[in-house]
Amino acid sequence: MKILRQYLPILDWGSRYDRNALSNDMIAAVIVTIMLIPQSLAYALLAGLPPEAGIYASIAPIVLYAIFGTSRALAVGPVAVVSLLTASAVGQVAETGTAGYAIAALTLAFLSGGFLVLLGIFRLGFLANFLSHPVIAGFITASGILIATSQLKHILGVNAHGHTLPQMLGSIFEHLGQINWITVVIGVAATSFLFWVRKNLKPLLKKMGLSPLMADILTKAGPVAAVVATTVAVWLFGLQDRGVKTVGDVPQSLPPLTMPSLSPDLVWSLLVPAILISVIGFVESISVAQTLAAKKRQQIDPNQELIGLGAANLGAAFTGGFPVTGGFSRSVVNFDAGSQTPAAGIYTAIGLAIAALFLTPLVFFLPKATLAATIIVAVLSLVDLSILKKTWGYNRDDFAAVLATIVLTLGLGVEIGVGSGVAISILLHLYKTSRPHVAEVGLVPGSEHFRNIHRHEVETDPTLLTLRVDESLYFINARFLQDLIQERVTEGTTIKNVVLMFSAVNEVDYSALESLEAINLRLKDLGVGFHLSEVKGPVMDRLNTSHLLHNLNGEIYLSQYDAAQALTPKRKND
Amino acid sequence: MKILRQYLPILDWGSRYDRNALSNDMIAAVIVTIMLIPQSLAYALLAGLPPEAGIYASIAPIVLYAIFGTSRALAVGPVAVVSLLTASAVGQVAETGTAGYAIAALTLAFLSGGFLVLLGIFRLGFLANFLSHPVIAGFITASGILIATSQLKHILGVNAHGHTLPQMLGSIFEHLGQINWITVVIGVAATSFLFWVRKNLKPLLKKMGLSPLMADILTKAGPVAAVVATTVAVWLFGLQDRGVKTVGDVPQSLPPLTMPSLSPDLVWSLLVPAILISVIGFVESISVAQTLAAKKRQQIDPNQELIGLGAANLGAAFTGGFPVTGGFSRSVVNFDAGSQTPAAGIYTAIGLAIAALFLTPLVFFLPKATLAATIIVAVLSLVDLSILKKTWGYNRDDFAAVLATIVLTLGLGVEIGVGSGVAISILLHLYKTSRPHVAEVGLVPGSEHFRNIHRHEVETDPTLLTLRVDESLYFINARFLQDLIQERVTEGTTIKNVVLMFSAVNEVDYSALESLEAINLRLKDLGVGFHLSEVKGPVMDRLNTSHLLHNLNGEIYLSQYDAAQALTPKRKND
Incomplete structure (x- = not known):
């Protein structure tokens, strides 16, 4: 039963569900549903899929996450960055608008879901740590720029394509002749309106006496107003006949039952993107979940989160969706609107299912330029180049990783960008540990503490060389130590x-053990004693299984002070 | 001038060259030349090239290494492991015996030489450290098994092929019908003789009153005796007409001038193997050079060694050779025979050039089975499975890396084997650092030393939690620390x-800095002070550039003892 509750958190909160929670969850669900309709359509557009896919991708995944996920407030569905990654991955194997494209998107969701579930079952959530904060920050910023640029074509009403910044800008430039000025007017007006809403509406509403919560929710509903206004404008003036592209026919239907393809070629070419989407989606989702959980002192289990997100993606794969994850803005709205349990998600799904069945004819005249405007305004808030300045000031290695991530993501695409960022972070770390800082230390007078002779006034003895190695000893630096002591x-x-x-030596691997043995032999040949001090418990346990201690031409001392006392007898007589 | 001497070590030792060195070097050269003739032919066979390529690969490379290298005793030329790697890489782009095969081998030497020179110029010799001792040991052992197996076909007189153990054994099994029994007799006799020489000849000769040095050199000349005896046998009994494959016609010529191909397809497909050959060749060569240099207290400059080996490979590429490196057995013979300077190498090259011009007709009747026997006996001494036992006893991570290297090298080939070994070593290291050992510490009574409360009898205070983090703080474990303290x-x-x-914290990267800031904020919210102690110089320098110290809800203490004194006032009054 405990195991069951661990893997099915719904059993836990579901058994204590009451009327109060029900009414709070219902209110939150209504607000979130209204906000999600335009957002879902917009992210489907960004992913290169028909608009209904965005709504379908918000229904089954939300329900499945409510059953398997551990966050009380997380709202799962299409999000900007994952939709961009989907467009980039699927665009490499199929043409937008074809049946193959939609099937590839389902397959991507299926692979990503399967990978997340596997990570969760094998409790491998720590793998997400390979993405350092600077790499994530750089990637998010570059994605924001890429996504905003990718939407320019809808604002201009031209046909352009591409998955990198130069490709997109080049393609837009080539098609400048196609510009539809009515579309531009709608797009620019919608964008300006949404920027104004984001910046000025909330203070204005508060001044008008609304509660901060209400003001906040109305502000977040800005896109809905833009959608309604521009749709009505197109309908009234028949703008669709004057070249304004609209969403058009959207089937009135519940999510269909769909099957991802398991053709080996397709699976093989989508495998790496699927892994990338899984990891990035997981990192984004868990950050949101932990931020919201901390506010209410709730717990998030990262490995169970993997299972929850994996189930959500598998759900998307079989119900006409595409890859999903926990989104920041929708989760915050859900949280602020007072949702108490994941049941709010289930009610939201019901709301969206009703919308899919009855409301889709209403978006026939909705201009794509309006959806593009909502995306641009949403993602430009992700762009934050200050990470470049912050890392430059603190640590050039982190700066290099950020810069490479941003430049390569923009210039060569998201996969190469993130891959290079991770690889550079790891290589720079290994490089640093390959030539560790080694300090010669002496006694701080009046204490038993030993510090670097070049930074502190310390006492030393000419017959005793004490080196503090500031790094674990392992294969990357095993030879370095040997050469240094020589x-x-x-x-x-x-x-x-x-x-x-050895106070800073946290590991001695087999390569380093062989180096220590070599050092011991060489020093023995020279008639010099070789000692260790402040060896930590776990390292000592390991060394005890080797021959090194048996052959050591010296002693192991608990503290460096003990070592100095024993090896500089003069001091004893002071 | 100093720069010139650094890049051209020949200027250094050449200016002090005298008669004594001359005569010592000459004697060593004669001995090495005699030993190298069969060895060069054998390694050419192993690499899938015509026999003369082995001799050519020993001439120009030796001279170029003498000019640019820093070791006094290293002998450069074809070696077993690099020849195996050559066969494996070139076999994937061309058929043995074709002109394309020879050109691909030249190209491989050219790429490898260029890569080594670049590494040397940019002083990137430390990259060789990515190969841990266990991975190298596993790779050498697996290579020995692969090479010995690859020679079985010559002993049996059958046509077989393949680059992995299953491929080779399968192919030999398929062709068992072709067995030539006279070849088997020659091959088995030669192999048994060489094993006997290796094991028993030296003690026997010593008992007969020869000096140890002389006994050693005669023992190493065993292959020459086997070559002479079997060649004469084939010639006398006309065995070449009864199906015994011999070396046959070898052109009488100095090394020709050859050009590697720069066709992008070929370069692209040989690039990864070339890098692998460079790194493995460098590691093998530098180990030999350092072992021999240590015996005479000479210095080896790893980055200059890269340039020396790079020049040698470039030389091989333009003179009909194939990839080369510093070989263990030839270098030891050279050293033992008393060579004093790299000039011995130049004299060896002259000796081999004379052999290439005048002696090649003598090997017409030399059976390939004899060459195979010399290879088998030489490489089986490389096979040492004890590394599995040693690493198992010491450290399961190292064991996993060794086992993967051996199994994958044998089963899937050398590139995948070594690549996986390196990748597994790095990933296991990162995994270990992702969940560091953290000890709660207390004061060792009667000292100022703090140790783990679970391993030592120490004094603690309930209001003070002191955690010693046994790892550098960086992106891989940034979140771990945050969760732990929470x-x-x-x-x-x-x-x-x-x-x-912070005694064991050797680095705090930007991700970890953000985690420390988050910890500081959370503890401040809870009204708990947050302090650091024993922060090392380089880490402190870095932290001083951040906002953390400014906002810190606590102090930085020089030693943990100072921290405990300040934060547990009771103790002061004791």
């Missing part, structure tokens, strides 16, 4: 004893 | 102050 001992002819202070 | 502080309600003891 060099120091050949230089310092008065040295009778070498102590390696 | 958990510890929610559990321990008496805690008023948290100290992170």
Whole structure:
């Protein structure tokens, strides 16, 4: 039963569900549903799919996440960054608008869902840590720029394509002759209106006496107003006949039952993008979930979250959707609107199902330029280049990773961008550990504490060389230590004893063990003692299984002070 | 001038060359030349090339290494492992025996040489550290098994092929019908003789009163005796007409001038193998060079070694050779025979050039089975499975890397084997650092030293939680620390102050800085102080550029003892 509750969190909160929670959840669901309709249509457009796919992708996934997920407030569905990744991945295997494109999107959701569930079952959530904060920040910023640029074609009413910044800009430039000025007017008006809403509406509403919560929700409903106004305008003036592209016919239907393709070629070419979408989607989702949970001191289980998101994506794959994850803006609205349990998600799904059945004719005249405007305004808030300045000031390695991520994402696409960011972070880290900082240390007078002789006024003894190695010893730096000690001992002819202070050595792998054995032999040949101090428990346990300690031409000291006491007898007589 | 001497070590030792060195070098050269003739032919066979390629690959490379290399004793030329790698790489783009095969081998040497020179110029020798000792040991062992198996076909006189163990064994099994029994007799006799020489000849000769050095050199000349005896046998009994394959016609010529191909397709498909050959060749060569240099207290400059080996490979590419590196057995013979300077290499090259011009008709009747026997006996000494046992006892991660390297090298080929070994080593290291050991520490009574409360009898205070984080803080474990402290502080309600003891923290990257800022904020909300102790110089320098210290809800203490004194006032009054 406990295992069942762990894997099915719904059993936990469902058993304590009451009337109060019901009414709070219902109110939140109504607000979220209204907000989600234009958002879902817009993200389907961004992913290159028909508009109804966006609504379908919000129904089954929401319900499945409510059953398997651990966050009380997370709202799952299409989000900007994952939709961009979908367009980029699927665009490489099929043409937009074809049946193959939709099937590839289902397959991508299926692979991503399967991968997430596997990660969850094998409790491999820590893999998301490979994405460092700067790489994520750089990727999100670059994605914001890419997404906004990708929507320019809808604002201009031209046919353009491409998945990198140069491709998109080049393609738009080529098609400038096609510009439809009525579309431009609608697009620019909608964009300006939404920017104004985002910036000025909330203070205005508050001044007018509305509660902060109400003001906030009305502000978030801005896109709905833009959608209604421009749809009515197109209908009234017959603008669809003057070249304004609209959403058009959307089938009135519940989500259909669909099957992803398992053709090996398709699976093989979508595998890497699916993994990338899974990891990035998971990182985005868990950040939102943890932020919201911390506000109410609730717990998020990262491995169960993987299962919840995986189930949501599998659901999307079989109900005409595309890859989904927990979205920031929809989750915040859900949270602010007072949702108490994941049941709010289930009610939202019901609301969207009703919309899919009865309301789709209303969006026939909705201009694509309006949806593009909602996307542009939403994603430009993601663009934050200040991470470049912050990392430059703190650490050039992090700066290099951010810069590479941004430039390569914009220039060569999202997969290469994120892949390079991760690879550069890891390589720079390994490079740093390959030539560790090693400090010669001496005693801080009046204490038992040992510090770097070049940074502190300390006492030393010419017969004793004490080196504090500031890194775990493993294959990347095993030879470095060997060379360093060789060099120091050949230089310092008065040295009778070498102590390696192991306070910062957290690991000694087999390569490093062989290096220590080699050092021990060489020092023995030179008649120099070789000692270790402050060896930590786990490292000592490991060394005890080797021959090193048995052959050691010296001692292991609990503290560096003990070592110095034993090896510089003069000091004892002070 | 100093720069010139750094890049052209020949200027250094050449200016002090005297008669004594000359005569020592000459003697060593004669001995090495005799040993190299059969060895060069054998490794050409192993690489799938005509026999003369082996001799050519020993002439120009030796001279170029003598000019640019830093080792006094290293002998450069074809070696077993690199020849295997060559056969595996070139076999994927061309058929053995075709002109395209030879050109691909030249191209491989050219790419490898260029890559080594680039690494040397940019001083990137440390990249070789990515190969951990266990991965190298596993790779060498697996290569020995692969090479010995690849020679079985010559011993049996059948046509077989393949680059992995299952391929080779399968192919030999298919062609068992072709077995030539006279070839088998020659091959088995030669192999048995060489094993006997290797094991028993040296003690026997010593017992007969020869000096150890002389006994050693005669033992190493065993292959020459086998070559002479079997060649004479074939010639006397006309065995070449009874199906015994011999070396046959070898052109009498100095090394020709050849051009590697720069066709983009070929370059592209050989690039990864070339990098692998460069790195593995470099690791093998530098180990030999450093072992020999240490015996005479000479210095090896790894980056200059890259340039020396790179020049040698470029030389091989333009003179009809194939990839080369510093070989263990030939270098040891050279060293033992008393060579004093790299000039010995130049004399060896002259000796081989004379052999190439005048002696090649003598090997017409040399059976390929004899060459195969010399290879088998040489490489089986490389096979050492004890590394599996040693790493199993010490560290399961190293064991996993060794096992994967051996199994995958044998089963899927050398590139996948080594690549997986390196990838597994790095991933396991990152995984380990992703969940670091964190010890709660207390004061060791009667000292100022702090240790793990679970391993030592120490004094603690219920209001003070001191955690020693045994790992650098970076993106892989940034979230881990945040979660850990959250958990510890929610559990321990008496805690008023948290100290992170940074003695083992060698780096705080930007991701970890953000985590520390988040921890600081959360603890401030809970009214708990947040302090750091024993922060190292380089880490402190970095933190000083951030906002963390400015906003820190606590202090930075030089030593953990100072922190405990300040934060547990009772103790002061004791």
